[in-house]
Amino acid sequence: MTHPTADAGVFSFSSGPGVASKLEAFTKLSSDDRSALSAVTKNVRWVDARRDVVSEGDKPRFVHLVCEGWACRYKQLPDGKRQIVSLFVPGDFCDLNVYILKSMDHSIGAITRLKVAMITPEEMNALTAERPRITQALWWHELVTTAIQREWTLNIGQRSAYERISHLLVELYLRLQTVGRVSDGRCDFPLTQNDLADATGLTAVHVNRTLQELRRNGLIELERKQLHIIDLDALMDVAMFNANYLHLDHEGRHLDANA
Amino acid sequence: MTHPTADAGVFSFSSGPGVASKLEAFTKLSSDDRSALSAVTKNVRWVDARRDVVSEGDKPRFVHLVCEGWACRYKQLPDGKRQIVSLFVPGDFCDLNVYILKSMDHSIGAITRLKVAMITPEEMNALTAERPRITQALWWHELVTTAIQREWTLNIGQRSAYERISHLLVELYLRLQTVGRVSDGRCDFPLTQNDLADATGLTAVHVNRTLQELRRNGLIELERKQLHIIDLDALMDVAMFNANYLHLDHEGRHLDANA
DNA sequence: CGTCTGGTTGATACGACTCAAATTTGGTGG
DNA sequence: CCACCAAATTTGAGTCGTATCAACCAGACG
Numbered sequence: 079m080t081h082p083t084a085d086a087g088v089f090s091f092s093s094g095p096g097v098a099s100k101l102e103a104f105t106k107l108s109s110d111d112r113s114a115l116s117a118v119t120k121n122v123r124w125v126d127a128r129r130d131v132v133s134e135g136d137k138p139r140f141v142h143l144v145c146e147g148w149a150c151r152y153k154q155l156p157d158g159k160r161q162i163v164s165l166f167v168p169g170d171f172c173d174l175n176v177y178i179l180k181s182m183d184h185s186i187g188a189i190t191r192l193k194v195a196m197i198t199p200e201e202m203n204a205l206t207a208e209r210p211r212i213t214q215a216l217w218w219h220e221l222v223t224t225a226i227q228r229e230w231t232l233n234i235g236q237r238s239a240y241e242r243i244s245h246l247l248v249e250l251y252l253r254l255q256t257v258g259r260v261s262d263g264r265c266d267f268p269l270t271q272n273d274l275a276d277a278t279g280l281t282a283v284h285v286n287r288t289l290q291e292l293r294r295n296g297l298i299e300l301e302r303k304q305l306h307i308i309d310l311d312a313l314m315d316v317a318m319f320n321a322n323y324l325h326l327d328h329e330g331r332h333l334d335a336n337a
Numbered sequence: 338m339t340h341p342t343a344d345a346g347v348f349s350f351s352s353g354p355g356v357a358s359k360l361e362a363f364t365k366l367s368s369d370d371r372s373a374l375s376a377v378t379k380n381v382r383w384v385d386a387r388r389d390v391v392s393e394g395d396k397p398r399f400v401h402l403v404c405e406g407w408a409c410r411y412k413q414l415p416d417g418k419r420q421i422v423s424l425f426v427p428g429d430f431c432d433l434n435v436y437i438l439k440s441m442d443h444s445i446g447a448i449t450r451l452k453v454a455m456i457t458p459e460e461m462n463a464l465t466a467e468r469p470r471i472t473q474a475l476w477w478h479e480l481v482t483t484a485i486q487r488e489w490t491l492n493i494g495q496r497s498a499y500e501r502i503s504h505l506l507v508e509l510y511l512r513l514q515t516v517g518r519v520s521d522g523r524c525d526f527p528l529t530q531n532d533l534a535d536a537t538g539l540t541a542v543h544v545n546r547t548l549q550e551l552r553r554n555g556l557i558e559l560e561r562k563q564l565h566i567i568d569l570d571a572l573m574d575v576a577m578f579n580a581n582y583l584h585l586d587h588e589g590r591h592l593d594a595n596a
Numbered sequence: 597c598g599t600c601t602g603g604t605t606g607a608t609a610c611g612a613c614t615c616a617a618a619t620t621t622g623g624t625g626g
Numbered sequence: 627c628c629a630c631c632a633a634a635t636t637t638g639a640g641t642c643g644t645a646t647c648a649a650c651c652a653g654a655c656g
Contacts, residue, residue, distance in 0.1 A: 135581075153487065155577050159495040163487045178476050183484050183582040217437050220479075225442050227486045228412065228422045235493045235538030236418040239612070270634060279494030284612055286636060302621090318414050322394075323442040498644070529602060543644055545604060 097143055097195065099257040100169030101215040104328050114209050118202075119143055119195035131172070131186040131194060138182055140196040142172040147192035148268050152276065153184045162277040164227065165189075165250065165269075169257040174220050175202075190268045218325065225323040234279045237318070239288045242278050245317035247298065249324075251307055256326060267305035356404055356454065358516040359428030360474040363587050373468050377461075378402055378454035390431070390445040390453060397441055399455040401431040406451035407527050411535065412443045421536040423486065424448075424509065424528075428516040433479050434461075449527045477584065484582040493538045496577070498547045501537050504576035506557065510566055511583060526564035 098107055098115050107115070122145060125131050131142060131149060144166045151164035151172070163184065166172055172186050177199045206213040226249070233245050254265045271289070275282040292298045297313045299306040307313060357366055357374050366374070381404060384390050390401060390408060403425045410423035410431070422443065425431055431445050436458045456464075465472040485508070492504050513524045530548070534541040551557045556572045558565040566572060 151487070153491045155491070155495055157577065161491040161494045163490045175476055175480060178473065179480055179584050180586055181581065183584070184487060214437065217434055221434060221438055224483045224486060227483060227490065228410070228443060231422045231486065231490050231493060232412045232414070232420040234490060235420045236414055271636095272634075281613055282635085283614080283637090286634095287612095290636085318416065322440065325438050325442070327439055530604095531602075540645055541603085542605090542646080546644095549604085 097145055097169060101212070101219060103256045103326060104215045104218040105211060107211060107215070111209055111212055114205060115212065118197050118205055119145070121196045123194055123196055125188040125192040125194060127188055127191045129188050131188060131192065132182055134182050134185045136182045138173060138176040138179060140198060141174055141176070141202055142186065143195040143197065144168050144170045144172065145193040145195055148189040149192055149194070150187050150189055150273070150277070151184050152187055160276050161279065162273060163230065164223070165277065167250070167253055167257065168259065170223075171216070171219055174216060174223075189273065218328070222323075222325050225325065229323045239278070239280050239284055240291060241317050242280070243274065243285065243288050244292065244297070244313050245319055246274070246278060247292075247305065247307065248310070248314050248317050248319045251305070251310070252321065252324060252326075256324075263308070263310070264304060264306045266303060267300060268303050356402055356428060360471070360478060362515045362585060363474045363477040364470060366470060366474070370468055370471050373464060374471065377456050377464055378404070380455050382453055382455055384447040384451040384453060386447055386450045388447050390447060390451065391441055393441050393444045395441045397432060397435040397438060399457060400433055400435070400461055401445065402454040402456065403427050403429045403431065404452040404454055407448040408451055408453070409446050409448055409532070409536070410443050411446055419535050420538065421532060422489065423482070424536065426509070426512055426516065427518065429482075430475070430478055433475055433482075448532065477587070481582075481584050484584065488582045498537070498539050498543055499550060500576050501539070502533065502544065502547050503551065503556070503572050504578055505533070505537060506551075506564065506566065507569070507573050507576050507578045508583075510564070510569070511580060511585075515583075515585060522567070522569070523563060523565045525562060526559060527562050 096112070096116070097119050098112050101107065101115075127147075132138070134153070146168055148168075149166040149170075149172065150162045151166070152160055152162045154160045166186075172194075176182070206216065229245075229249070233242050237245060250267070251260060251265060254260050259265055269277070271285045272282045274280075274289075275285045278285065280288070289298075289300060292313075293300070297307070297309055297316065299308060313319075355371070355375070356378050357371050360366065360374075386406075391397065393412070405427055408425040408429075408431065409421045410425070411419055411421045413419045425445075431453075435441070465475065488504075488508070492501050496504060509526070510519060510524060513519050518524055528536070530544045531541045533539075533548075534544045537544065539547070548557075548559060551572075552559070556566070556568055556575070558567060572578075
C-alpha cells in the first residue's frame with residue numbers, strides 16, 4: 079500500500095483506472111473514444127497539496143481533469159469564512175465549458191498532491207465535434223455535477239450534523255466506487271476534519287465529535303486518511319441517502335460501444 | 338397593481354420583457370435569433386400556484402422556460418423536510434439538457450400561478466444547431482445557474498440568518514433587474530416566509546424575526562408581496578454580496594448583433 | 597360569517613459554536 | 627534513529643443562534 083505522503087503517488091491505485099472511468103459510468107466508450115480522450119489529456123501538471131489550481135478572479139483558460147489525487151472547489155467570504163462547494167476525485171472534470179466566462183467566481187484547490195490534465199477550449203471543441211458519444215457523456219457529467227451541488231444545498235440546509243457528515247461520506251464512497259477506487263469497503267480519504275468542516279458548514283470541533291459518534295455507533299472507521307465504511311446500509315439510512323441524484327442508472331452503461 | 342391571485346396575471350409587468358431578456362444579459366441577439374427563440378416557445382402551459390410543473394422521479398421530456406410568475410426547484414427528505422434549491426423568475430430556463438437523464442432528481446414547483454413554455458429536445462437541438470449565438474447564450478445561462486447554486490451552498494453553509502436572507506433578497510433583486518422587472522427600487526416578491534425558510538434552511542419563525550430586524554434597520558420594506566430595497570449598498574454590505582457569480586460582465590452584452 | 601393561510605409573538609430548549617488547552621500524528625532535519 | 631516542529635485531532639467548559647412549541651392575529655375567500 080502506497081503511503082499517502084510518498085512521492086510516487088497519493089493513492090493506493092496510483093496507476094489505477096484511466097481518465098475515462100467516470101464517463102464510462104454513463105456509457106461504454108469505443109476504443110476510438112478512449113484514445114481521443116487520452117490524446118487531449120496529455121498535457122498534465124502536478125500541483126502541491128493545499129495549493130490553488132485556479133484562483134477566483136482568474137480568466138479561465140483550461141478545462142481541468144483530475145487524474146490523481148483529490149481537489150475541491152471553494153469560495154471564501156471577506157470575513158475569512160470558507161466553504162468547500164464541491165469535491166473532485168480522480169476522473170472528475172472541474173469546469174466544463176467554463177471558458178465562456180470572463181472570470182472565475184471560485185477557486186479550485188488541491189486537497190492532496192494532484193495530477194491534473196489541462197485541456198484547451200480548442201481541444202474540447204474538436205473532441206465534441208468528432209465524438210458524439212463523448213459529448214453526451216460530458217453533458218451527463220455536467221448534469222451530475224450540478225445535481226451533486228443541489229444535493230449539497232439540501233444537505234447543508236436540512237440535515238443535522240450527524241446526518242450531514244454521513245451523507246457526505248456515503249456520497250464520496252459511492253463516487254469512488256464508480257471509478258474503481260473502493261475495495262473491501264475501504265477507500266482513501268484525504269480530507270482533514272477541517273476540510274470536512276468547510277464542506278459541511280460545521281466547525282472542525284463539531285465534526286470531530288460527530289465522527290467519534292459515528293465510530294462509536296459502529297458505522298465507520300476513519301484513520302490515517304483511510305475510510306472504512308462498516309455498515310453502508312445503516313449509514314445510508316442515517317443520511318437519508320437517495321442515490322438517484324448520482325444518475326448511475328443509465329442503460330447505455332452496460333452496452334458495449336466496440337461492437 | 339395586479340393581485341397575486343387574480344386571474345389575469347401575477348405581475349406588474351405582465352406583458353413585460355420577452356423570453357429572450359435573460360439571454361440578452363449575456364449577448365445581444367439578432368432579430369433572427371429572437372424569432373427563432375419565440376418560435377420554440379409557442380407551446381405554453383399555465384400552472385396553478387403551489388402545483389408541481391415536474392415531479393421528482395418523472396422522466397424529463399421538456400425544457401421549461403418561465404414566461405410569467407415564479408417557480409422553484411425543490412427536494413424533499415423522507416422526514417418531510419423540504420429544501421428549495423433554486424428559484425426561477427421570468428426568463429429563466431429550468432433544466433437545460435435535462436432530457437439526457439432518465440429521471441428527475443428534484444421537483445419543479447410553481448410559487449405563483451405560472452406561465453411556462455415547454456420546449457422539446459428536438460426543438461432545442463434544432464435551435465442550437467442553427468443559432469450559435471443562442472447556443473453560447475444557453476451555455477452561459479447554464480453556467481450562471483450552477484454558479485448561483487454554488488453561491489447558495491456558500492450562503493447556507495457560512496452566513497448567519499441575517500446575512501443569508503439579505504443575500505437572497507439582493508440576488509433576486511439583481512436577477513429581476515436584469516430582466517427589467519425592477520423599478521424605483523421595488524419588485525414583486527411572491528415568496529411567503531415559509532418559502533424563504535425552505536430556501537435558506539431556516540425556520541419560518543426565525544425568518545419572520547429576521548425580516549423584522551431588516552425592516553427595523555431601515556434596509557428593506559416587504560409587504561403585500563412587494564419588496565422595496567431601501568438601501569441596496571447597505572444590504573449588499575450586510576450580505577457580503579459579490580456579484581461576480583452572476584457573470585453580468587460579458588462584453589458581448591453591449592454589442593448589437595443586428596449590425 | 598367561519599375557515600384557512602400567512603404572519604407575528606412569547607417562552608423554552610438544544611444543537612452547534614467558541615475559546616482554550618492538551619495530546620497525537622506525521623514530516624523534517626540533525 | 628531521535629529530537630523537534632507544525633499540523634491535525636481531541637477534550638472540556640461555557641455560550642449563543644436558531645429551533646421548537648404554542649398561541650394569537652389579520653386578511654382573503656367561499
